[in-house]
Amino acid sequence: MTDATSAWLGFGAIAAGLAAYLAHVTRKSILVRRRLRDLEARP
Amino acid sequence: MAAATAMPEPSSPKAVDEARGQRTRLTVYVAAALAVAVLAWATWFPTPWGPAPDWTGSPDVAAPMTRKLFFWHPALAWATFAAYVTTFAASVAYLNERDLKFDAPARSAAEVGFLLNTLALVTGTLWGLQEWSRSGQAPIATVLTEPKVLVVLVMWMTFAAYLLLRRMVDDETRRARLGAAFAILGVLGVPASFLTSRLLPKSLHPDVVGAGANPDAALSGYPEALFWFSAAAMVLLFVALFLARLRLARLEDRVKDLEATA
Numbered sequence: 001m002t003d004a005t006s007a008w009l010g011f012g013a014i015a016a017g018l019a020a021y022l023a024h025v026t027r028k029s030i031l032v033r034r035r036l037r038d039l040e041a042r043p
Numbered sequence: 044m045a046a047a048t049a050m051p052e053p054s055s056p057k058a059v060d061e062a063r064g065q066r067t068r069l070t071v072y073v074a075a076a077l078a079v080a081v082l083a084w085a086t087w088f089p090t091p092w093g094p095a096p097d098w099t100g101s102p103d104v105a106a107p108m109t110r111k112l113f114f115w116h117p118a119l120a121w122a123t124f125a126a127y128v129t130t131f132a133a134s135v136a137y138l139n140e141r142d143l144k145f146d147a148p149a150r151s152a153a154e155v156g157f158l159l160n161t162l163a164l165v166t167g168t169l170w171g172l173q174e175w176s177r178s179g180q181a182p183i184a185t186v187l188t189e190p191k192v193l194v195v196l197v198m199w200m201t202f203a204a205y206l207l208l209r210r211m212v213d214d215e216t217r218r219a220r221l222g223a224a225f226a227i228l229g230v231l232g233v234p235a236s237f238l239t240s241r242l243l244p245k246s247l248h249p250d251v252v253g254a255g256a257n258p259d260a261a262l263s264g265y266p267e268a269l270f271w272f273s274a275a276a277m278v279l280l281f282v283a284l285f286l287a288r289l290r291l292a293r294l295e296d297r298v299k300d301l302e303a304t305a
Contacts, residue, residue, distance in 0.1 A: 003173060007108035010169045014115060017162045018280075021155075025287050032294045039301040 068286050075283035078276035085269055086114050093265030106173035112166045114269055117251070118277035119163035120195075124233045125278050126156025127202070129285065131230035134223035146219040147296060149226060150209060151288035155281060157202045164199060167192065175247045191239045191248040198232025205229060 001009075081090075088095050096114075098107035133149035136142075171186040186192055205225040212218040240248035249257045251270070262270055 001172065003106035003108045006106060006169045006173050007111060010109060010112045010166045011115070013165045013169075014119070014162050017158060017165075021158050021284070022287075025284075025291055029287075029291050029294070032291060032298055035298050036294060036301070039298060039305065042305065 068283075068290070071279070071283045071286055075276070075280040078272075078279050082114060082118075082269075082273050082276045085272075086111050092268070096266045096269065104174075106170075109170050109173045112170050114273040115277075116163060116166040116170060117270070118273040119159050119166065120236075121274050122277040122281040123156050123159040123163055124237075125281050126152045126159060126285065127198075127226075127230050127233055130156060130226045134226040137219055138223050143215065143219060143296075146215075146222070147292040148285075148289055149219075149222060151292045152285055153202055153205055153222075153226060155284045155288055157199070157206060158284075159277075159281060160195070160199050160202065164192075164195060167195075171247075177247075185247070189248060190243050190246050191236060194232060194236045194239050198229055198236060201225060201229035201232065 084090065085092075086095065096111065098104040098110045101107065104110050129152035130149050133145045133152065137145035137149060168186055171189065171192070172182045175185045175189070176182055177185045180188075202225075205222055208225060209218055209222055212221060240246040240250055251257070251262060
């Protein structure tokens with residue numbers, strides 16, 4: 001593996017990992033809030 | 044116009060607390076995003092405080108581009124330590140008080156810590172493959188027999204087991220108790236990892252700060268300032284991710300409570 005490939009993989013892993021986790025938390029948060037709204041609206 | 048777009052004043056003390064909490068979270072998110080963006084820029088481009096660190100042509104550096112992970116890999120490791128110590132503190136508080144309110148911060152910090160730990164392992168492995176070599180050994184064998192890598196791998200597996208266990212146990216009290224036990228076991232990896240490279244002469248992993256640091260790896264001037272900035276930025280990023288995950292964990296708990304009473 002060349003130096004450039006290694007650097008791309010390293011920085012790419014950091015960017016992809018952080019972005020994927022943020023997307024996961026945001027998506028889950030939207031779903032949980034929606035569920036909470038439904039439950040609280042129930043008589 | 045201003046009156047139409049102004050935020051409504053919170054009426055109850057609970058609403059005031061909530062509004063303050065939202066402002067704090069927003070401040071931390073923005074500060075963390077800004078700090079990481081500045082760090083990303085400073086790693087590759089000049090800033091008003093100095094040029095981008097460049098090891099091209101340095102006789103001691105085999106991979107000058109990968110070496111730029113220097114401002115990310117240790118910072119990720121320190122943020123991992125901060126996350127696991129937070130999990131440890133919340134787990135001890137849970138075992139002491141037997142109050143499930145401590146379980147949400149424990150599991151939130153563990154999840155974020157596991158992400159940071161994974162990224163630290165991946166970046167460290169890539170960097171090690173480029174720069175470490177023992178005579179007669181393939182680079183991958185050198186990395187996989189490095190004591191510090193093995194210790195961090197065991198810590199990573201303990202927290203992987205922690206997160207899996209939480210999915211497998213239904214009873215929330217039992218889940219919190221077992222989780223706390225795993226967290227206390229896993230956090231032993233923090234001092235073990237810190238000390239391994241300092242105490243074992245066989246270790247190839249350099250230490251750049253604190254007692255036992257390698258004199259030939261010591262930094263000074265702008266690169267040293269950037270190194271400390273990277274650590275602060277990554278710990279701030281951990282705090283931001285932790286607050287976001289903790290907020291979600293509390294909402295999940297509220298949904299479960301409502302579902303149980305429905």
